[in-house]
Amino acid sequence: MNKEQYIADMKQRVFNANLALPKEDLIKLTWGNVSEVNRELGVIVIKPSGVSYDTMRVEDMVVTDLQGAPIKENSLNPSSDIVTHAVLYQNFEGVNAIVHTHSTNAVKWAQARRDIPAYGTTHADTFYGPVPCTRQLTQTEIERAYELETGNVIVETFRDRNIDPLACPAVIVYGHGPFVWGKNTEVAVQNSVVLDEVATMALGTEELKTNIDPIDKYLLDKHYYRKHGENAYYGQS
Amino acid sequence: MNKEQYIADMKQRVFNANLALPKEDLIKLTWGNVSEVNRELGVIVIKPSGVSYDTMRVEDMVVTDLQGAPIKENSLNPSSDIVTHAVLYQNFEGVNAIVHTHSTNAVKWAQARRDIPAYGTTHADTFYGPVPCTRQLTQTEIERAYELETGNVIVETFRDRNIDPLACPAVIVYGHGPFVWGKNTEVAVQNSVVLDEVATMALGTEELKTNIDPIDKYLLDKHYYRKHGENAYYGQS
Amino acid sequence: MNKEQYIADMKQRVFNANLALPKEDLIKLTWGNVSEVNRELGVIVIKPSGVSYDTMRVEDMVVTDLQGAPIKENSLNPSSDIVTHAVLYQNFEGVNAIVHTHSTNAVKWAQARRDIPAYGTTHADTFYGPVPCTRQLTQTEIERAYELETGNVIVETFRDRNIDPLACPAVIVYGHGPFVWGKNTEVAVQNSVVLDEVATMALGTEELKTNIDPIDKYLLDKHYYRKHGENAYYGQS
Amino acid sequence: MNKEQYIADMKQRVFNANLALPKEDLIKLTWGNVSEVNRELGVIVIKPSGVSYDTMRVEDMVVTDLQGAPIKENSLNPSSDIVTHAVLYQNFEGVNAIVHTHSTNAVKWAQARRDIPAYGTTHADTFYGPVPCTRQLTQTEIERAYELETGNVIVETFRDRNIDPLACPAVIVYGHGPFVWGKNTEVAVQNSVVLDEVATMALGTEELKTNIDPIDKYLLDKHYYRKHGENAYYGQS
Numbered sequence: 007m008n009k010e011q012y013i014a015d016m017k018q019r020v021f022n023a024n025l026a027l028p029k030e031d032l033i034k035l036t037w038g039n040v041s042e043v044n045r046e047l048g049v050i051v052i053k054p055s056g057v058s059y060d061t062m063r064v065e066d067m068v069v070t071d072l073q074g075a076p077i078k079e080n081s082l083n084p085s086s087d088i089v090t091h092a093v094l095y096q097n098f099e100g101v102n103a104i105v106h107t108h109s110t111n112a113v114k115w116a117q118a119r120r121d122i123p124a125y126g127t128t129h130a131d132t133f134y135g136p137v138p139c140t141r142q143l144t145q146t147e148i149e150r151a152y153e154l155e156t157g158n159v160i161v162e163t164f165r166d167r168n169i170d171p172l173a174c175p176a177v178i179v180y181g182h183g184p185f186v187w188g189k190n191t192e193v194a195v196q197n198s199v200v201l202d203e204v205a206t207m208a209l210g211t212e213e214l215k216t217n218i219d220p221i222d223k224y225l226l227d228k229h230y231y232r233k234h235g236e237n238a239y240y241g242q243s
Numbered sequence: 244m245n246k247e248q249y250i251a252d253m254k255q256r257v258f259n260a261n262l263a264l265p266k267e268d269l270i271k272l273t274w275g276n277v278s279e280v281n282r283e284l285g286v287i288v289i290k291p292s293g294v295s296y297d298t299m300r301v302e303d304m305v306v307t308d309l310q311g312a313p314i315k316e317n318s319l320n321p322s323s324d325i326v327t328h329a330v331l332y333q334n335f336e337g338v339n340a341i342v343h344t345h346s347t348n349a350v351k352w353a354q355a356r357r358d359i360p361a362y363g364t365t366h367a368d369t370f371y372g373p374v375p376c377t378r379q380l381t382q383t384e385i386e387r388a389y390e391l392e393t394g395n396v397i398v399e400t401f402r403d404r405n406i407d408p409l410a411c412p413a414v415i416v417y418g419h420g421p422f423v424w425g426k427n428t429e430v431a432v433q434n435s436v437v438l439d440e441v442a443t444m445a446l447g448t449e450e451l452k453t454n455i456d457p458i459d460k461y462l463l464d465k466h467y468y469r470k471h472g473e474n475a476y477y478g479q480s
Numbered sequence: 481m482n483k484e485q486y487i488a489d490m491k492q493r494v495f496n497a498n499l500a501l502p503k504e505d506l507i508k509l510t511w512g513n514v515s516e517v518n519r520e521l522g523v524i525v526i527k528p529s530g531v532s533y534d535t536m537r538v539e540d541m542v543v544t545d546l547q548g549a550p551i552k553e554n555s556l557n558p559s560s561d562i563v564t565h566a567v568l569y570q571n572f573e574g575v576n577a578i579v580h581t582h583s584t585n586a587v588k589w590a591q592a593r594r595d596i597p598a599y600g601t602t603h604a605d606t607f608y609g610p611v612p613c614t615r616q617l618t619q620t621e622i623e624r625a626y627e628l629e630t631g632n633v634i635v636e637t638f639r640d641r642n643i644d645p646l647a648c649p650a651v652i653v654y655g656h657g658p659f660v661w662g663k664n665t666e667v668a669v670q671n672s673v674v675l676d677e678v679a680t681m682a683l684g685t686e687e688l689k690t691n692i693d694p695i696d697k698y699l700l701d702k703h704y705y706r707k708h709g710e711n712a713y714y715g716q717s
Numbered sequence: 718m719n720k721e722q723y724i725a726d727m728k729q730r731v732f733n734a735n736l737a738l739p740k741e742d743l744i745k746l747t748w749g750n751v752s753e754v755n756r757e758l759g760v761i762v763i764k765p766s767g768v769s770y771d772t773m774r775v776e777d778m779v780v781t782d783l784q785g786a787p788i789k790e791n792s793l794n795p796s797s798d799i800v801t802h803a804v805l806y807q808n809f810e811g812v813n814a815i816v817h818t819h820s821t822n823a824v825k826w827a828q829a830r831r832d833i834p835a836y837g838t839t840h841a842d843t844f845y846g847p848v849p850c851t852r853q854l855t856q857t858e859i860e861r862a863y864e865l866e867t868g869n870v871i872v873e874t875f876r877d878r879n880i881d882p883l884a885c886p887a888v889i890v891y892g893h894g895p896f897v898w899g900k901n902t903e904v905a906v907q908n909s910v911v912l913d914e915v916a917t918m919a920l921g922t923e924e925l926k927t928n929i930d931p932i933d934k935y936l937l938d939k940h941y942y943r944k945h946g947e948n949a950y951y952g953q954s
């Protein structure tokens with residue numbers, strides 16, 4: 007497949023994934039954006055900024071380089087979060103697609119500046135441990151290069167806390183909302199669905215009981231590795 | 244375009260915006276009303292009072308003068324809230340469309356007599372600071388001229404607290420519910436969607452953490468001015 | 481119109497109103513029932529017991545006398561709550577249609593054995609004061625004549641607390657759920673929608689603020705009488 | 718009817734019941750599984766593991782023996798929870814269909830390690846007493862035979878607490894989620910709907926009032942036996 011055709015296919019996948027966001031009740035209005043990277047071709051494809059989901063077309067998807075700069079003159083503006091996506095692709099090997107939403111329940115945790123604890127197997131099936139919440143950005147970071155520093159603080163969170171981004175494919179940015187990823191756009195959207203669902207469940211769990219502990223490591227291991235890694239036995243292989 | 248044609252177009256926009264309210268899950272039954280003003284033509288167009296959304300027609304939209312009095316004899320009664328709309332149009336320059344709903348989550352805050360704090364960027368993208376809750380109307384105000392005084396107390400709230408109605412395009416009236424506005428009907432409906440969403444998120448945030456602070460001013464600034472004003476860089480311009 | 485035709489029309493209205501319950505998200509499965517009375521003809525028409533909403537037909541609606549006993553042999557069994565409906569019709573003049581649901585949010589209050597307070601105008605537009613919760617039925621009452629005593633305890637609640645059933649067209653039965661009524665089936669269904677909505681709002685209001693007071697009597701009066709009674713000015717008259 | 722035809726019918730029922738899960742809002746993505754047993758034929762039919770509900774076909778349903786081992790070579794993998802289902806069928810006579818979901822509200826209770834109390838008649842109509850939450854599985858149990866031990870701990874819960882699985886057709890497994898059953902697939906799905914609904918109601922009830930008691934035994938008895946057993950008078954008989 008030649009490069010042009012490959013990029014056309016990327017646009018189609020990114021377009022489809024963006025349309026999945028309102029369908030899965032993960033966004034309102036024009037919020038949210040999905041991107042896909044191809045490191046060999048040196049391109050990211052992402053949703054244009056602020057375009058209505060009703061009128062958006064496949065060809066409106068914007069192609070940028072690996073720093074997030076649009077490649078073609080006169081293309082639409084990429085999502086204003088493109089540089090955050092770019093930083094993540096530069097640092098998180100194996101991540102090929104990223105979804106950003108303001109999904110209602112994940113945002114509640116982001117605004118409360120709290121990790122989402124692993125309270126059950128629904129969580130453990132997708133996220134190996136708590137979904138981390140970043141620290142607050144400083145005024146300097148925000149004023150200098152907001153979207154870049156948002157990417158940086160995500161990378162810092164995973165590095166400092168020694169979390170594998172492939173084992174925990176999501177973060178919530180303090181005061182803002184989730185960035186979620188996966189090996190492809192479809193998985194990244196699915197992980198976004200799971201994130202908002204476990205955020206809902208965890209909030210409800212805390213309403214029912216105070217001082218609750220996360221599930222034990224051996225149950226976390228069991229469920230995560232039932233679905234992931236070489237000994238996985240979930241699904242059709 | 245002549246005046247008659249312009250008013251016909253206003254009716255169509257007001258009609259469409261009203262139909263958007265149940266579709267966006269902002270109202271039940273016949274609750275809610277949308278209006279649009281044209282100050283040069285001296286007219287407001289608003290939904291008729293208590294007409295079912297199922298049977299309402301474009302031509303049922305009611306044309307009033309800038310005080311809220313129907314212009315044509317024998318027209319349907321305008322929404323009982325018309326005078327509140329009129330007061331806002333008289334006082335809030337640049338506001339061309341108003342939406343009133345009893346949207347579930349915004350009403351919770353109105354009934355608790357609390358401002359909706361700016362806990363995150365979802366809020367800051369649309370509302371520059373907390374969405375204010377008005378003081379309680381006095382018995383005299385309510386008995387004398389309820390709808391007029393509802394408008395007055397909104398204007399008073401923005402004036403006394405020195406809030407720019409264009410930077411914070413919504414208010415919640417104590418014990419009642421939200422009035423939301425914008426430069427046109429479409430934006431006013433969108434702002435209503437955002438208001439109910441941030442009301443939901445803020446409630447959940449408080450369930451997750453007590454004594455939480457609003458986001459810092461520099462993050463509020465960043466997000467608000469990313470989308471609004473001359474340095475905005477969100478969307479296609 | 482002859483009696484037969486009138487009863488056929490009652491069946492159609494009762495059928496339609498029952499179908500509205502799942503559409504308005506007020507019930508699950510086969511829960512819920514709607515009835516209409518005609519005191520002159522001496523008949524009540526009500527949903528049959530435990531029939532799926534998917535297969536239910538207009539002619540399945542059951543005709544009973546004013547005590548709730550089916551008039552025709554071999555008709556389907558009426559809803560098991562028929563006798564409760566009958567007691568209410570016998571005692572609440574002006575009530576011509578009754579809806580019983582287990583709507584999620586109203587039931588929360590019924591199970592907590594609490595009145596739903598009038599925290600705002602959404603409530604006051606339909607219910608003039610708190611929606612009362614009945615006392616607990618005694619073991620004797622439940623074992624002797626459960627459905628009859630459910631009706632009796634509702635009547636007792638309105639009589640002892642001096643509430644006008646036309647001004648507050650709903651009750652929540654302790655540990656069970658709401659009975660809601662109106663001058664016709666359409667209004668009774670609408671009132672059921674409002675009841676569950678204000679139950680939702682009131683719960684959220686309490687989550688946002690402790691020790692909250694109901695709205696003042698003059699605001700309650702204003703909103704209730706804006707829509708009801710001879711000085712009403714809401715809607716088209 | 719010959720065995721082959723009977724199994725084809727089982728596949729159709731299991732397929733239909735699985736499709737009902739997303740429709741009833743009980744699952745996300747490919748979560749959840751439904752099975753049906755026929756003890757005389759010595760077969761269980763269950764959903765395949767990890768197959769999308771959009772592309773799943775009737776013939777994809779997997780036939781296993783009563784221990785949960787697939788009967789045909791080259792069939793799809795059965796749901797990874799098949800052995801849990803098998804243990805329940807071996808121990809719970811009269812249970813012919815099982816549904817496993819991660820339905821949002823039931824999971825909240827499972828994660829909080831709490832029984833769902835019988836706070837009202839909506840609960841009592843289906844569940845005779847609290848819906849039990851299992852104890853935590855030990856590390857040894859989880860590592861040795863997770864799905865088998867999940868079945869065992871459910872059986873243990875009903876045995877040790879002397880609960881009749883036909884009178885309380887559901888359990889919530891600590892940290893995981895509900896298993897629900899019935900005499901056939903349709904009833905098992907209905908019971909799953911009821912379980913999530915009463916989980917929602919019970920949480921809300923506790924938000925409205927602390928230290929609330931379950932309903933009295935005589936009200937529980939009345940509602941349960943109004944619908945179940947030889948003196949039932951609900952529905953058409």
